Amino acid sequence: MLYAAKIASRYLTASLAQTGLLVLGVALGVFIFIFMSALIGGLASFILARTAGDMAHVTIQAEAQDPALLGPAQGVLLAQGPATGHTAILRDTAALLPLIAALPGVTGVSPQINGSGFMTRGGEVIQVSIMGLEPGRESVIANLASYILQGSADLASGGVLLGKTLAEDLDVTLGQQVRLTSTQGVEALLTVTGIYQMGSGGPDRRQAYVGLATARVLIQMPQGVTRVEIKLTDLYAADALAPQIKALTGLDAKSWTEQAAQLLDALQAQAQTGYILKAFALLTIIIGVASALLLSTYRRRPEIGIMRAMGAGRGFVMAVFVIQGGLIGVMGGLLGAGLGYLVLLAFPGRESFSSGSGLPIDITQGAYGLAIWLTTLGAVLASILPARSAARLDPVTAIGQ
């Protein structure tokens, strides 16, 4: 092996320009691999931060009371009590909230009362969803404060926060009053204390934020809440934390992943696109190395014949070319990884990335080790075919006397 390695490395150094080009080609493939890894990884983190960032990571939603199942009486298949028809309520959450907030990994807890109704001003009537938040916790889940265009995110009693589109549709401005009527039939005259723009159509068009106290009156819920939203430091910890919260509180805590199947699907599709592109980069490397080595075995036919005549076995000839492939793979892999790292360094970090200015590249997700390893493996595999054809050459025709 050692001697085969000596011959192999001599062959590579004998035509430096050719070897250099080949290694550079491999390095380019590795670079693409690493760039794609960093981009897809960074993009996934970015999208998650953007969407799941404003999303609750764990949600406790009050279940609409199931109609009670009565024990089957003689001769009756199924007996059912009447449905309640009331808004589902989470009672006794007040004592549980500090417990949840104290769990490791939990950054914030937001009790909410949700409902719906319609807003009127002048002749305009617009259906809205009512979101009652606890004053002081307005920005625990979605960072409401950061979306405020006018006024503030503080939910004072008698105040309401409106999305920009909704405010425009109603033709109201900051400080003006709107009438909000809940589906429960309660009516309130509220002052617009803030106008926000989240950028996504839904909330901007149909969401009205009010204080928890106002919501209690509107939804007719003197106690309890309809939902508790929980935010975590690591959104991927949600699947582990949800059952923990459930065990702690006895409430039905659900991870965001259960509801955000579409988002997960999209991220998965994106990752798959990344895999395909990376596979193509690897394939390019393999084809490049294979064709270069095939050319080399052709050019060195007489030498291969001479070596065989001097007592080199087929295995030895094979080793000479496979080792060449391996060396090219290692060199190209290292060069490409180094190059990739340097180029990625030039991109602004993902933290400073904002949409519209460059790419959300994450230099830590470059998969450098994997790239080098796969490239070496690929180059060795690529060399097997040319190496076999070299080993099987008939020495007499190869020498070509």
Place this chain on the structure above:
Amino acid sequence: MTLLQVSDLVKTFGAGEAETRVLRGLNLTLKTAELAALLGPSGSGKSTLLTILGTLMRPTSGAHTMLGVDLTRADDRALTEFRNRHIGFVFQFHNLLPDFTALENVIFPTAVREGRESAAARTRGAELLVRMGLKDRIQFPTANLSGGQKQRVAVARALMNRPELVLADEPTGNLDRASAGQVMDLIAEINRDEGTTFLISTHDEKIAALCRRQIVVGDGVVTG
């Protein structure tokens, strides 16, 4: 003492209409320490015979034994090993590995067997090159050597593993008269001192005259 023997050796190339019978029942015996010239017109089958004797090609039929070993029955691995230990080659062209020095070329047959370039092999290789009059060319890249020097390196390499038989296919065919004479003198000297058997194909009568035995092939058999 008999070194090798072939009998009823037949070699045909191609099949059907295109079939060429190159060797047609050739018989030949070589003894230890012989210095023999292989003569015959171009296309008479000299190279074919040499490659069969060198175990680089199998005969279509016939017997082939060397050092008591039946080589027609040996597999590729065994033939490679046999060749490495017992047979040296000198070809007319493309003899050397161009990206290696004279010394690296000479010690190849030993290094490939041992899996490394040992100090002992280097010492023997250098001695052989000195003996070939290439003392100041030992570390030379072979690409920079003259034709005569290349052939002398090739002779040194053929002798590296102390083979019983060296097969040389027109080793001087490419050289000027002075270089050819030099190579032949060295071959004769090694043959005399070491008892190595040489079989040298040539169509140069002057080269043939330097050998103690002349074997002539024609029509696929030995005619003289």
